[in-house]
Amino acid sequence: MNSFTYTRATAVEAAVREKAADDGVKFIAGGTNLLDLIKENVERPTRLVDLNHLPLTAIEAAPDGGLRLGALATNADTAWHEQVQKRYPLLNQAILAGASPQLRNMATNGGNLFQRTRCYYFYDTATPCNKREPGSGCSAIGGYNRIHAILGTSDSCIATHPSDMCIALAALNATLQVTGKNGERTVKFEDFHRLPGNQPELDNTLAPDEVVTAIDLPNEDFSRHFSYLKLRDRQSYAFALVSVAAALQLDGNTIKDARLALGGVAHKPWRDQQAEDLLKGQPATEETFRRAAAAVVENAQGYGHNTFKIELAKRAIVRALKQAAEGTQHAADIFTNSNP
Amino acid sequence: MSTTTTQASLGHPAIAPPPALGTVTLKINGVERQLEIAPWTTLLDALREYLDLTGTKKGCDHGQCGACTVLVDGKRINSCLTLAVMKEGADITTIEGLGTETNLHPLQQAFVDHDAFQCGYCTPGQICSAVGMLTEGKAKTTAEIREMMSGNLCRCGAYTNIVSAIEEVLNQPKA
Ligand SMILES: Cc1cc2nc3c(=O)[nH]c(=O)nc-3n(C[C@H](O)[C@H](O)[C@H](O)COP(=O)(O)OP(=O)(O)OC[C@H]3O[C@@H](n4cnc5c(N)ncnc54)[C@H](O)[C@@H]3O)c2cc1C
Ligand code: SF4
Ligand code: FES
Ligand code: FES
Numbered sequence: 395m396n397s398f399t400y401t402r403a404t405a406v407e408a409a410v411r412e413k414a415a416d417d418g419v420k421f422i423a424g425g426t427n428l429l430d431l432i433k434e435n436v437e438r439p440t441r442l443v444d445l446n447h448l449p450l451t452a453i454e455a456a457p458d459g460g461l462r463l464g465a466l467a468t469n470a471d472t473a474w475h476e477q478v479q480k481r482y483p484l485l486n487q488a489i490l491a492g493a494s495p496q497l498r499n500m501a502t503n504g505g506n507l508f509q510r511t512r513c514y515y516f517y518d519t520a521t522p523c524n525k526r527e528p529g530s531g532c533s534a535i536g537g538y539n540r541i542h543a544i545l546g547t548s549d550s551c552i553a554t555h556p557s558d559m560c561i562a563l564a565a566l567n568a569t570l571q572v573t574g575k576n577g578e579r580t581v582k583f584e585d586f587h588r589l590p591g592n593q594p595e596l597d598n599t600l601a602p603d604e605v606v607t608a609i610d611l612p613n614e615d616f617s618r619h620f621s622y623l624k625l626r627d628r629q630s631y632a633f634a635l636v637s638v639a640a641a642l643q644l645d646g647n648t649i650k651d652a653r654l655a656l657g658g659v660a661h662k663p664w665r666d667q668q669a670e671d672l673l674k675g676q677p678a679t680e681e682t683f684r685r686a687a688a689a690v691v692e693n694a695q696g697y698g699h700n701t702f703k704i705e706l707a708k709r710a711i712v713r714a715l716k717q718a719a720e721g722t723q724h725a726a727d728i729f730t731n732s733n734p
Numbered sequence: 735m736s737t738t739t740t741q742a743s744l745g746h747p748a749i750a751p752p753p754a755l756g757t758v759t760l761k762i763n764g765v766e767r768q769l770e771i772a773p774w775t776t777l778l779d780a781l782r783e784y785l786d787l788t789g790t791k792k793g794c795d796h797g798q799c800g801a802c803t804v805l806v807d808g809k810r811i812n813s814c815l816t817l818a819v820m821k822e823g824a825d826i827t828t829i830e831g832l833g834t835e836t837n838l839h840p841l842q843q844a845f846v847d848h849d850a851f852q853c854g855y856c857t858p859g860q861i862c863s864a865v866g867m868l869t870e871g872k873a874k875t876t877a878e879i880r881e882m883m884s885g886n887l888c889r890c891g892a893y894t895n896i897v898s899a900i901e902e903v904l905n906q907p908k909a
Pocket of ligand 2: 511513514522523524531532533542550553594
């Protein structure tokens with residue numbers, strides 16, 4: 395590994411100040427993504443500021459009656475938290491679909507938001523990559539791109555955002571509590587991750603010195619009709635090729651409210667509100683679900699090896715919505731989940 | 735700035751001298767150990783290279799195989815993806831701390847009884863992971879054990895016997 399120094403932050407403001415004063419500083423939380431990338435020489439910090447001693451591990455009631463997830467709470471503690479299992483089972487399922495138990499014991503909620511793409515060229519410093527080295531080119535376009543994006547891509551980058559947790563957070567309308575040089579602010583989840591455009595080096599919209607202190611889940615009830623469907627090359631411990639977070643509120647067989655977010659298909663969690671509008675007020679039937687699925691992939695573009703994802707995404711959406719409508723998914727029921 | 739000979743002083747001006755080594759105190763298998771290590775030393779390397787605790791294995795060094803699994807404050811983690819300095823003050827248990835040759839941990843005994851390995855390279859990680867899994871108390875069925883042990887790969891494919899060894903301990907009546 396590259397050499398770096400190490401300090402511990404004991405207050406959020408101090409962490410922000412240290413990062414603002416020195417470009418070489420990186421925050422470290424669970425370390426599961428950052429240390430991997432340092433070993434690969436993709437990230438080259440000169441100093442690590444350890445966030446683990448900040449008092450941000452609580453999972454508690456949010457001011458609006460929702461739930462506030464501390465940024466330093468682990469993914470495991472979050473998934474298995476009694477309130478998450480009961481009120482936000484979609485999040486429980488999405489987290490448990492990701493990584494491994496060991497990694498979930500280490501990974502923090504804050505770190506999960508910032509995890510970087512698994513594009514193999516991004517990891518391989520011998521190849522051009524606009525995200526790693528702006529202006530050097532994109533090796534995935536015209537290269538091997540089986541795991542890459544089909545929606546919201548640009549000529550500079552077709553990478554996907556790899557998180558499972560974030561797909562559920564997008565569907566659940568989460569908000570982020572953020573502290574930076576200029577104080578605290580709230581960021582809507584959909585405004586956090588960004589599309590690559592001509593600046594694929596930027597994964598999100600935060601300033602480099604901003605710290606996420608908490609993730610808030612609103613006081614809404616999608617605990618009865620939901621599904622997190624993750625399709626991947628092996629049944630566990632693999633990133634999604636396509637994943638779907640679907641959540642419905644039903645009145646009889648009529649869809650009152652609907653949430654639909656996709657993973658593995660874009661540079662950010664892909665929430666499609668137009669498709670959601672096609673669901674609302676409609677009967678919860680396969681025909682309705684097919685219409686929404688078709689709308690989601692209407693502007694999808696394949697790059698060769700990943701073109702199969704267009705049809706896969708469509709079918710996954712229909713299946714996830716069906717599972718959600720049937721209400722057959724249960725919190726922590728990770729074993730009857732969905733794998734084909 | 736340290737005065738030791740560094741690559742920089744040997745004529746590589748682009749390479750900054752490494753920061754001075756720091757003292758890190760780790761509590762491993764109940765014993766406090768002090769070591770002089772660079773901040774970028776992973777917990778895995780600290781165990782294997784500085785403390786002679788080579789039971790914990792390095793498979794991939796990237797969080798992808800589970801061979802390096804140890805218990806930190808009772809929870810299973812991958813020691814290759816954390817820094818030793820980040821675990822100061824924590825209670826670390828490695829395979830060496832679980833049992834002794836004459837008094838094996840129940841999971842160690844079960845792995846022997848069920849022939850739950852071939853080359854044995856993944857075994858310390860499998861056992862530490864299984865200890866962590868039993869403490870978590872979520873897995874009850876065979877399918878659940880398989881899912882909750884999916885963070886530990888076995889190149890020899892001893893999975894069937896690994897699962898039956900764990901199942902036996904899971905189903906042992908609590909003393
Ligand atoms: C083998 C393997 C398989 C995996 N499989 C999956 C999977 O299937 N699904 C999935 O979703 N994920 C998967 N992951 C990724 C894993 O979920 C992430 O690595 C983890 O969530 C990152 O969290 P962390 O706390 O370890 O972050 P770190 O590595 O500590 O940090 C990551 C980044 O976040 C920044 N950061 C951390 N906390 C904050 C904060 N509070 N404010 C501002 N910046 C912050 C850091 O500066 C750093 O840049 C896998 C990882 C591995 C190694
Ligand atoms: S897809 Fe993005 S991350 Fe991958 S090589 Fe192209 S620019 Fe780099
Ligand atoms: S060596 Fe740590 S997971 Fe493979
Ligand atoms: S016994 Fe050889 S890797 Fe598992």
